[in-house]
Amino acid sequence: MATALYLAKLRPEIQIRLMDKSGGLQSATRLAQGGLAAVQLPHDSFEAHVKDTLEAGHYQNRPEAVWEVISRAPEIINDLSNWGVRWDRDESDKLHLGLEGGHSYPRIVHQADHSGKTIHEHLTFELEKHKNINPIAPGLVRDLWIKDSKCIGVIVWREDSSQEICLQARHVILATGGSGAIFPRTTNPPSATGDGLAMGIRAGVKTAGLHWIQFHPTVLLNSGDDRAFLLTEALRGAGAYVVNSSGRRFLFDSLPKGELAPRDLICSAIWNEITLNPGQMVYLDCRHFPKGKLHREFPQVSSLCSQVNLDPEKVPLPILPAAHYQCGGIIADRWGKTSLPGLFAIGEVAHTGLHGSNRLASNSLTEALVYAKNAASYLANQSLTQKQEVLAEQIKQIFSLEIPEDNSPSYPWKDLLFDHFIRKTPPGSALLRDIRLRLQILNLGVNRGIYSSKTLQERNLLQVYLELFNSMQASNHHDLHYQEN
Amino acid sequence: MDLSPLQSQLVNLKTQKNAVILAHYYQRPEIQQIADHVGDSLELSRKASESIAEILVFCGVHFMAETAKILNPNCKVLIPDLEAGCSLADSCAVLDFVQMRKSHPDHLAVSYINCSAEIKAHSDYICTSSNAVKIINSFPRDQKIIFAPDRNLGEYLIRETGREMVLWDGACAVHEAFSVQKLIELVQSYPSAKILAHPESKSEILKIAHFTGSTSAMIRYITESSADKFLIGTEAGILHQMKELAPEKTLIPIPTKEDTTCACSECAYMKVNTLQKVLQCLETESPEIILDPLVSSLALVPIRRMLQLS
Ligand SMILES: Cc1cc2nc3c(=O)[nH]c(=O)nc-3n(C[C@H](O)[C@H](O)[C@H](O)COP(=O)(O)OP(=O)(O)OC[C@H]3O[C@@H](n4cnc5c(N)ncnc54)[C@H](O)[C@@H]3O)c2cc1C
Ligand code: SF4
Numbered sequence: 001m002a003t004a005l006y007l008a009k010l011r012p013e014i015q016i017r018l019m020d021k022s023g024g025l026q027s028a029t030r031l032a033q034g035g036l037a038a039v040q041l042p043h044d045s046f047e048a049h050v051k052d053t054l055e056a057g058h059y060q061n062r063p064e065a066v067w068e069v070i071s072r073a074p075e076i077i078n079d080l081s082n083w084g085v086r087w088d089r090d091e092s093d094k095l096h097l098g099l100e101g102g103h104s105y106p107r108i109v110h111q112a113d114h115s116g117k118t119i120h121e122h123l124t125f126e127l128e129k130h131k132n133i134n135p136i137a138p139g140l141v142r143d144l145w146i147k148d149s150k151c152i153g154v155i156v157w158r159e160d161s162s163q164e165i166c167l168q169a170r171h172v173i174l175a176t177g178g179s180g181a182i183f184p185r186t187t188n189p190p191s192a193t194g195d196g197l198a199m200g201i202r203a204g205v206k207t208a209g210l211h212w213i214q215f216h217p218t219v220l221l222n223s224g225d226d227r228a229f230l231l232t233e234a235l236r237g238a239g240a241y242v243v244n245s246s247g248r249r250f251l252f253d254s255l256p257k258g259e260l261a262p263r264d265l266i267c268s269a270i271w272n273e274i275t276l277n278p279g280q281m282v283y284l285d286c287r288h289f290p291k292g293k294l295h296r297e298f299p300q301v302s303s304l305c306s307q308v309n310l311d312p313e314k315v316p317l318p319i320l321p322a323a324h325y326q327c328g329g330i331i332a333d334r335w336g337k338t339s340l341p342g343l344f345a346i347g348e349v350a351h352t353g354l355h356g357s358n359r360l361a362s363n364s365l366t367e368a369l370v371y372a373k374n375a376a377s378y379l380a381n382q383s384l385t386q387k388q389e390v391l392a393e394q395i396k397q398i399f400s401l402e403i404p405e406d407n408s409p410s411y412p413w414k415d416l417l418f419d420h421f422i423r424k425t426p427p428g429s430a431l432l433r434d435i436r437l438r439l440q441i442l443n444l445g446v447n448r449g450i451y452s453s454k455t456l457q458e459r460n461l462l463q464v465y466l467e468l469f470n471s472m473q474a475s476n477h478h479d480l481h482y483q484e485n
Numbered sequence: 486m487d488l489s490p491l492q493s494q495l496v497n498l499k500t501q502k503n504a505v506i507l508a509h510y511y512q513r514p515e516i517q518q519i520a521d522h523v524g525d526s527l528e529l530s531r532k533a534s535e536s537i538a539e540i541l542v543f544c545g546v547h548f549m550a551e552t553a554k555i556l557n558p559n560c561k562v563l564i565p566d567l568e569a570g571c572s573l574a575d576s577c578a579v580l581d582f583v584q585m586r587k588s589h590p591d592h593l594a595v596s597y598i599n600c601s602a603e604i605k606a607h608s609d610y611i612c613t614s615s616n617a618v619k620i621i622n623s624f625p626r627d628q629k630i631i632f633a634p635d636r637n638l639g640e641y642l643i644r645e646t647g648r649e650m651v652l653w654d655g656a657c658a659v660h661e662a663f664s665v666q667k668l669i670e671l672v673q674s675y676p677s678a679k680i681l682a683h684p685e686s687k688s689e690i691l692k693i694a695h696f697t698g699s700t701s702a703m704i705r706y707i708t709e710s711s712a713d714k715f716l717i718g719t720e721a722g723i724l725h726q727m728k729e730l731a732p733e734k735t736l737i738p739i740p741t742k743e744d745t746t747c748a749c750s751e752c753a754y755m756k757v758n759t760l761q762k763v764l765q766c767l768e769t770e771s772p773e774i775i776l777d778p779l780v781s782s783l784a785l786v787p788i789r790r791m792l793q794l795s
Contacts, residue, residue, distance in 0.1 A: 401782055433580060440583050441606060441780055450782045 001123045002369050003173055003336075003346055005083070006376030008130040014379075016133045017167070019156060021140035021453070024124060026191035028177050028348065029365070032116025033232040033300060034100055035108040036080075037362040038073035041097065044105040046071050053363060056102045056262040057327075057356020060209070065353040068334065069363065069370050076369045077109050084122045087111055099237035100361040102262040106237075108362050113232055113300045119365070139165070141195065142446070142456050144172065144203045144343065151203070151342035153391075159453050162400040168391040171342055171379055174200065174330065175368075178348040179464045181457075183323035187216050187230040196349040198460035200330045201467050206339035209328025210464075210471035212357045216324035217266040218242070218284050220304070220317055229304050230324075231284055231317065233361045236260065238297065241285040243316060244273055264358040267321045274320075283316035325364065327355040328471070336375035344379075346371050401445070401452040432469070435462055492519050495764050504540035504767060507532055507553065511755040512544045516763060520544065526552065526598055527613045527795070530788070533557050542767055543774075544758050548574045551602045554774045555784045562774040565762035569754050571599055576655035577634035579603045585631060589651055592629040595620065596787070599657070600634050602776055606783035609790070614638060616795035621646045623794055659752045665689050668739065671716065675737060678714035681706065682739075690718040690739060700727070707731045 001024070004016045024030075039049050049070045054061050077095075081087070087109050088096040098108035111118045127133050138160070145153035145166055153168040179194025180186035201207065218236070220229040236242070236259040244250050251269050255261040261269075270282050286294060294312055295302045305312050325348065330338050332350040337343075347368040354367050442459035445451045488496065496519055499506060507529045508520035517523050522532045526549050533541060533553035540561045543550035546569045554562040577600050586594055586607065596608040597617070605611055612620045621630065621642060630648060632639040634655030643650050668689060672680070681703050682694035691697060696706050700723055707715055708731050717724055718739040728736055766772065776784075 399782070401779055437579055437583075437603070440579075441603070441777075441783065444606065444783055445779050448783060448786060450779065450786075455779055 001120075001127060001175075002372035003175070003344075003375050003379075004133050005123065005126055005130070006373045007379055008133055010376060010380035012130070012132055014132060016130075017169070018127070018134065018136040019139045019141055019154070019167075020136050021138070021195075022189070022191045023138055024120065024136055026189040027120065028188055028192060029116045029368075030120045031187070031189060031230070032119075032365055033113045033230065034234050034362045035098060035110025035115040036073065036077060036365045037100075037103065037107050037360070038077045038109050038366060039070070039105075039107055040074065040095055040109070041105065041107070044107055048104055049073075049107065052103055053354070053360045054356065056264075056358050056360035057354075058358060059356065060212075061356035062353025064334075069352075069354050069367050072370050073366045076366050076373075079369070079373070080119060080122070083126050085111070085118055098234045099260075100233045101236055101260050101266065102360045103237075103362075108234065108237075110234075113234065113298045116365070140453050140456060141176075141199070142451075144199050144340075146203055146340075149341070151340050157398070157451070157453065157456060159400065162398050164396045164398045164449070166392070166394040166396075168393065170391075171344060171382070173336070173344040173346055173375065174338075174349050175345075175347045175372075176349045178326040179461070179468075180323045180326070182461045182465050182468070183213075185219070185320065185322040187219060187322055187324045193457040193460050194326075194464035195457065195460045196345065197326075197329060197467075198463040200338070200340075200343075200345070200349075201463055203340055203343075205343065206331045207329060207467070207471075208331050208351045208353075209357065210326075210468050211475055212327035212355070213323055213468070214264065214325040214327055214355075214359050215267045215321040217263050217270055217321050218319045219322040220308070220310075221320050229308075230322075231301060231319065232298065233263065235284065235286065235298065235301065238293075239289065241288075242266070242270070242319075243283050243285050244277075245279075245281050245283075247285075247316075262358060263324075263361065270319075270321055282319055284319050285316040286312045287314065287316065289313070325355075325359050327351075327357060327359050332371065334371075334374055335378035336371045337378070344375050346375060396449070399450045401450055401455060432466075435466060438462060439466070488519070489515070489760075491760050491764060495519055495760065495767065498764070498767050499542075502540055502767065503538055504542055505532075505536050505538035506542045506544065506763070509545035509549065509755065511752065512758060513756065513760070515760050516544050516758060519760075525613070525615075527615065529553065530556055530598075531792070533560075533562075534792075536560060540767070540770065542763060544763060545569070546571045546574075546752075546754050547774075548599055548601060550774050551776065552598065552605075552788065554776050555602060555605070555781050555788060558776070558778070558781050561770065563766045563770060564772055564774055565758045565766045567772045569757045571657070571752075571754060572659065573597075573599045573635055573655060573657035574601050574604075576657075577601070577604050577653060579607065582633060582653070583607055585633075585651070585653065589629065589631055592631045592651060593624065594631045594633065596633045597635050597638055598791075602780050602784045604633065605787060606780050608633070608787045610794075611787045611791045613791075613795075616791065617642055618645050620791060620794050621648060657752075659754075661689075668693075671737075671739060675714055675716060677712070678716045678737065679710060679712045680716045680718075680739075682718040687718075694718070703727065704730050707734055707736070 039046055050066050053066050088111055090096050095109050097106040098110050099106040100108050139156040139158050141154045142157045143155045144151050145155050151172050154172055156165045156167060174196035176196030178188055178192045179197055180188025180192040216230060218231040220231055241249050242251050242259055250273055251258045254269050255265055273282055274280050329349050329351040330345040332338055332345040332352055336346050338345050439462045442455055445455055506520045508517050508523050530552050534556035541553055542563045543553050548571050550562055550564040582604055594608045595610045595612055596604055598611050598613050610620055630650045632650045633653030636652050636654050636656055639650060639652035679695045680693055681696050682690045684697055704727055714735045716737050716739050724738050
């Protein structure tokens with residue numbers, strides 16, 4: 001969306017089409033609670049933000065990307081303000097800045113704890129003002145359309161009409177988000193099935209750091225639900241404690257920064273606490289907050305807790321780590337360009353090198369916007385030289401596979417996967433064989449024109465899983481989270 | 486027709502539940518008696534696809550019940566005993582089959598109906614022994630073909646159609662045991678005969694052969710030998726030639742052409758189903774054949790092609 005907006009401003013005559021399988025309603029962007037990290041105060045500096053980012057990323061980051069994003073974060077905040085986003089401010093009308101784990105200064109620009117939703121709404125609203133941007137079409141992009149080693153468009157699945165539509169385009173931008181749905185417990189929306197990544201992998205696009213999956217340390221333990229409720233890191237920034245069953249702040253045993261240590265270290269400390277002491281539970285304790293503070297500053301958290309009948313002012317909140325963010329992805333350069341001509345990747349699907357092996361909180365929305373802007377300026381110059389040609393559109397009727405609800409595929413491998421990642425044990429060969437077999441059947445379905453949104457997404461999940469596994473095998477475990485002992 | 490108490494009980498339950506019982510020819514007679522339809526696997530598949538019953542009880546082996554489910558996915562398909570497998574179907578592992586297809590990308594895969602739903606899903610055509618020749622002959626002459634899983638049937642089809650085919654090395658254990666049995670009977674009826682075999686003969690013949698060699702080597706052996714009776718494992722045409730060269734000796738062929746239909750009449754798997762089990766499975770509505778909807782839809786494609794061609 002942001003790429004489209006930036007580009008429309010530069011080149012109002014270029015036709016832009018947006019395709020979203022969830023109409024944008026299931027995007028991770030809408031769920032972002034914390035906000036956007038952008039250096040503001042006179043005593044804060046780009047250098048400090050860079051240092052925090054590198055430290056969190058275990059120095060696996062690409063320094064140019066780190067500098068690019070961090071130095072331009074304030075500019076992005078400005079752009080968003082111009083699009084109408086209002087930020088929380090203090091009495092003197094200065095931006096209210098949140099402090100989050102891993103940041104050495106308060107620098108998180110936000111609107112209460114629903115910054116993502118606000119941004120998403122404003123961008124959607126802005127889109128409508130541009131005639132050259134077609135309204136977001138409901139459609140699941142199933143694959144890239146490749147010809148002569150170039151990406152010349154996309155193949156879209158419209159479940160409502162059971163049609164497969166090949167759409168030609170001069171440039172294709174993947175902004176499909178992450179792949180959290182391959183894990184049994186994730187903060188990501190259900191749409192995060194790694195579609196863009198899987199398409200890229202199928203097309204042979206270069207990727208990096210796929211196994212750098214970030215786990216969020218403080219996710220509310222609510223049994224039964226697939227999607228985990230996230231308790232924002234800003235809570236720890238605001239002084240919440242992480243305690244064990246006996247109320248002890250055990251993080252300090254291994255982490256001098258305690259609750260403000262980078263999230264991967266907190267995750268492994270929590271995981272160790274739970275696995276090394278059977279029966280042990282871990283909680284986020286906010287009982288010492290001044291009365292009303294939670295309700296005022298963290299309305300989303302507070303309404304979420306009341307939904308599950310927990311009063312954070314009276315009881316500590318049971319928590320567990322959950323898959324949160326994909327730090328690796330399709331390699332994208334400064335302009336969002338990938339190794340496949342014609343294809344760009346922006347946002348969580350891309351690997352720009354900013355995050356290294358572990359993302360610093362609230363760096364990702366800015367990253368997505370910086371590269372959206374870069375890609376737009378690149379595209380604005382590019383298409384000047386290209387002659388207008390008529391773009392093809394082909395429609396094919398597909399046998400839409402109806403999967404009865406009670407017969408929906410189960411994912412027995414999901415639980416195992418979590419364990420593989422946490423314990424670093426490779427999956428058994430039987431499991432891998434089953435996954436490969438299933439993937440073959442799913443691919444066959446696509447080749448023969450028998451599929452549904454469900455099977456297409458399952459296909460992507462499995463594709464990403466195998467790639468994640470390969471990446472995990474290839475790495476020497478240097479940078480994996482949850483390292484035991 | 487007099488029904489036993491068990492049979493009457495079954496018939497009543499069947500009507501009550503709006504169920505249809507399909508039985509293969511080789512099921513026990515007492516099962517066939519109460520079945521709505523009796524037939525071979527192709528006929529029963531047809532019946533299954535046409536049926537409007539809520540429940541189908543399939544008295545046969547597992548792959549047949551699966552085929553019924555593929556053809557009628559909205560119907561509940563029950564099988565009296567899940568152990569009723571098929572050694573031929575089991576001889577074809579999906580992963581290896583997919584590998585085989587990958588290494589022969591320009592080949593069409595024709596699979597004998599005795600295979601699992603997954604193999605069907607990965608095949609282009611399904612056939613039975615009665616329509617295999619017709620299906621293969623419907624392809625252009627230069628079409629390359631993979632045939633699975635029955636090697637014997639495949640070899641027969643190569644001879645019949647004159648096509649080149651890549652064969653999956655699968656076999657029915659019952660069938661193999663059956664042909665050994667026939668060989669033993671033959672050897673017993675000519676105890677003094679010498680056994681000669683061509684090196685390409687089946688392994689069980691090679692094991693007991695007195696002499697193995699090329700056709701001309703065999704002829705030399707026959708003319709030089711003092712024996713006068715010979716059992717010879719080779720093709721009928723060649724045997725005829727040999728007879729002309731050694732008219733004074735008795736040459737008896739060892740049949741190499743197999744019965745191409747599976748020897749299911751002899752198959753123990755077919756016999757595991759009993760009336761008691763049929764009754765129990767209809768009462769509890771289990772075990773039920775459950776197929777993944779995608780696998781099932783994919784498997785339907787090659788079966789439909791077969792039904793259209795035959
Ligand atoms: C709970 C939560 C809190 C977060 N908090 C913060 C925070 O405070 N600060 C921060 O910087 N980051 C935060 N993040 C991370 C950040 O939200 C994401 O990294 C970022 O929003 C990713 O944006 P995106 O545009 O790449 O993907 P998304 O916003 O997820 O958008 C992807 C879109 O693509 C669509 N899509 C996917 N596949 C297809 C397909 N095949 N065809 C068509 N459409 C498709 C989806 O429907 C979706 O609308 C948070 C993440 C979560 C989950
Ligand atoms: S006899 Fe027929 S049913 Fe029995 S194992 Fe052999 S092929 Fe299968």
